[in-house]
Amino acid sequence: MTQKGSGRLLxxxxxxxxxFVLSLALTGLGLLAITxxxxxxxxxxxxxxxxxxxxxxxxxxxxxxxxxxxxxLILQFVHYVAGILRGDFGLxxxxxxxxxxxxxxxxxxxxxxxxxxxxxGVVIGVPLGALAAARQGSIIDQVIRVIGLAGYxxxxxxxxxxxxxxxxxxxxxxxxPGRIDIFLDGMVPPVTGLLLVDSLIAGDFESFTNAFSHxxxxxxxxxxxxxxxxxxxxxSFMLDQLGQEFIITARVKGVPxxxxxxxxxxxxxxxxxxxxxxxxxxxxxxxxVMVETVFSWPGIGNYLTTALLNADMNAVLGGTxxxxxxxxxxxxxxxxxxRILDPRAR
Amino acid sequence: MALLEVxxxxxxxxxxxxxxxxxxxxxxxxxxERLGIVGESGSGKSMTGRxxxxxxxxxxVVTADRMQFDGIDLTRLNExxxxxxxxxxxxxxxxxxxxxxxxxxxxxxxxxxxxxxHGRMSAREQKQRVLKMLEAVRITDPERVYRLYPHxxxxxxxxxxxxxxxxVLEPDLMIADEPTSALDVSVRGQVLEILxxxxxxxGMGLIMISHDLNMVARWCDRILVMFNGRVVETCAxxxxxxxxxPYTRGLLASLPRLDETRQTLPVLxxxxxxxx
Ligand SMILES: Nc1ncnc2c1ncn2[C@@H]1O[C@H](COP(=O)(O)OP(=O)(O)OP(=O)(O)O)[C@@H](O)[C@H]1O
Ligand SMILES: [Mg+2]
Numbered sequence: 228m229t230q231k232g233s234g235r236l237l238x239x240x241x242x243x244x245x246x247f248v249l250s251l252a253l254t255g256l257g258l259l260a261i262t263x264x265x266x267x268x269x270x271x272x273x274x275x276x277x278x279x280x281x282x283x284x285x286x287x288x289x290x291x292x293x294x295x296x297x298x299x300l301i302l303q304f305v306h307y308v309a310g311i312l313r314g315d316f317g318l319x320x321x322x323x324x325x326x327x328x329x330x331x332x333x334x335x336x337x338x339x340x341x342x343x344x345x346x347x348g349v350v351i352g353v354p355l356g357a358l359a360a361a362r363q364g365s366i367i368d369q370v371i372r373v374i375g376l377a378g379y380x381x382x383x384x385x386x387x388x389x390x391x392x393x394x395x396x397x398x399x400x401x402x403x404p405g406r407i408d409i410f411l412d413g414m415v416p417p418v419t420g421l422l423l424v425d426s427l428i429a430g431d432f433e434s435f436t437n438a439f440s441h442x443x444x445x446x447x448x449x450x451x452x453x454x455x456x457x458x459x460x461x462x463s464f465m466l467d468q469l470g471q472e473f474i475i476t477a478r479v480k481g482v483p484x485x486x487x488x489x490x491x492x493x494x495x496x497x498x499x500x501x502x503x504x505x506x507x508x509x510x511x512x513x514x515x516v517m518v519e520t521v522f523s524w525p526g527i528g529n530y531l532t533t534a535l536l537n538a539d540m541n542a543v544l545g546g547t548x549x550x551x552x553x554x555x556x557x558x559x560x561x562x563x564x565x566r567i568l569d570p571r572a573r
Numbered sequence: 574m575a576l577l578e579v580x581x582x583x584x585x586x587x588x589x590x591x592x593x594x595x596x597x598x599x600x601x602x603x604x605x606e607r608l609g610i611v612g613e614s615g616s617g618k619s620m621t622g623r624x625x626x627x628x629x630x631x632x633x634v635v636t637a638d639r640m641q642f643d644g645i646d647l648t649r650l651n652e653x654x655x656x657x658x659x660x661x662x663x664x665x666x667x668x669x670x671x672x673x674x675x676x677x678x679x680x681x682x683x684x685x686x687x688x689x690x691h692g693r694m695s696a697r698e699q700k701q702r703v704l705k706m707l708e709a710v711r712i713t714d715p716e717r718v719y720r721l722y723p724h725x726x727x728x729x730x731x732x733x734x735x736x737x738x739x740x741v742l743e744p745d746l747m748i749a750d751e752p753t754s755a756l757d758v759s760v761r762g763q764v765l766e767i768l769x770x771x772x773x774x775x776g777m778g779l780i781m782i783s784h785d786l787n788m789v790a791r792w793c794d795r796i797l798v799m800f801n802g803r804v805v806e807t808c809a810x811x812x813x814x815x816x817x818x819p820y821t822r823g824l825l826a827s828l829p830r831l832d833e834t835r836q837t838l839p840v841l842x843x844x845x846x847x848x849x
Contacts, residue, residue: 472672481660
């Protein structure tokens with residue numbers, strides 16, 4: 228009776244939604260706890276960063292008291308969380324701007340490049356992997372195996388340099404490092420921070436094509452790595468499905484090969500693919516440091532590297548927090564899609 | 574003319590030590606009747622059935638002196654022509670609905686698919702045919718079952734769905750490859766009854782593959798006994814008692830009977846069959 232009673236009190240979707248929000252909040256809190264903890268254990272003295280290393284002990288102590296560092300740890304954590312919730316990540320020592328402002332400036336550059344990269348990876352990688360599985364042992368299959376291996380073996384910075392030399396310096400097909408040519412920089416009013424989107428909003432076609440010719444090479448290089456991974460996984464998921472009994476059932480019914488591949492074998496693997504794509508997307512977002520460095524891309528990877536080298540603790544923690552939040556978000560989205568797409572998980 | 578004539582059917586698979594024959598020259602013919610194929614695991618029953626449908630997996634090779642279905646030479650059919658035959662005129666019920674139904678397609682969609690690739694009909698008409706077929710396999714609320722996914726139905730109902738899917742186009746020949754061995758004992762009888770009903774109503778030929786000599790003897794007109802890739806005995810179901818081959822005699826002897834008080838069941842004496 229109690230079971231049924233509570234069941235009637237809340238519809239199933241509401242329970243799912245509440246569970247979703249709760250787990251999101253818990254994971255977020257966990258992430259905050261981790262960054263807070265990192266902030267306390269690294270051998271960087273936040274007080275020194277503010278007062279300088281030649282300040283007299285009295286000034287040092289006063290600053291420490293003012294920064295709340297003499298409070299009990301739990302109170303410090305509460306203040307930390309409250310600050311984050313207000314969007315206050317502290318000041319960056321190296322840029323002298325609020326970390327929040329820096330992130331709003333750098334993160335969209337990374338997001339834009341990674342998103343284009345994952346699009347390339349999915350649009351090419353999924354059909355390629357499916358094709359390889361459908362024609363196991365064929366030339367296409369071999370080519371995809373090689374691509375998959377290359378994705379493992381080739382370092383991103385090397386591919387970036389070769390790409391720049393070939394397509395920028397030699398062939399002049401694309402623009403060079405940076406997000407946009409200097410004479411166009413700052414011409415597009417920022418709305419989303421994504422140059423391709425903002426230039427379209429502003430109707431500035433010149434900026435759009437310029438930004439596109441800047442982003443296409445690094446995005447393709449990122450896309451190559453996700454393509455290699457996605458194609459490899461798609462191939463192995465598809466092979467698994469094509470060996471199942473229900474494929475024989477479909478053949479007995481007289482279903483053509485093309486339909487067997489896309490309807491019978493591909494449909495069941497969509498949920499697995501979502502997880503793979505989510506992982507790959509997260510990897511591009513947090514792992515684009517190499518490509519960002521080679522292409523002087525003003526993204527979060529570059530920002531984090533600089534912050535780390537300067538012992539800029541607030542910036543490091545802020546950047547880590549953002550990347551962690553993105554990771555959680557991608558995870559939750561693929562989880563939700565999973566529930567929608569797999570009838571067994573509903 | 575017989576519905577199906579098979580002469581010297583062989584199925585081989587390449588292996589490290591050369592070609593391995595798993596079906597070693599099987600011959601039989603079939604009219605509008607029920608033929609039972611019995612034999613132990615690995616004796617080549619399923620491979621015989623699948624060869625008839627052109628469904629031997631890739632490196633496998635099928636040869637036959639003759640494999641004729643209703644005047645059509647199956648040995649010379651390409652995949653396209655085979656596909657037109659499958660589902661529509663030649664069909665097969667697989668063993669376990671847990672694995673043989675697509676987990677992410679609704680039951681209605683899966684049965685409808687059998688119709689969709691053989692001739693045109695409107696979506697409405699297709700749905701009506703599917704619902705009627707679900708009724709024919711004694712599903713009482715076809716509208717509801719139409720929308721369910723395979724994991725939402727029981728094994729017995731899943732197998733009835735399988736039968737509906739494979740019989741919806743009223744094929745001339747149905748191969749049932751152990752249609753009840755994955756099911757709970759309590760629903761086996763019902764599933765067999767439904768199959769029997771269909772065969773009687775549509776007059777289709779039936780090949781029933783099974784381990785279960787008793788069941789096959791009860792449900793079929795004629796019986797083939799297979800052992801190690803060969804047919805070792807062919808007889809009318811009623812004349813099973815007069816079987817002469819030592820393997821069949823061995824099988825019969827190891828069947829438990831109600832009116833006896835044996836302490837241990839005799840097992841097959843494999844030594845004496847070694848030469849097969
Ligand atoms: N793809 C394959 N490659 C090689 N050998 C195979 C392959 N598929 C089946 N076989 C072999 O063919 C033989 C006959 O298999 P088959 O499935 O016809 O047996 P069966 O009589 O149906 O047995 P069961 O009662 O267990 O279903 C087996 O020994 C099996 O190992
Ligand atoms: Mg079998």
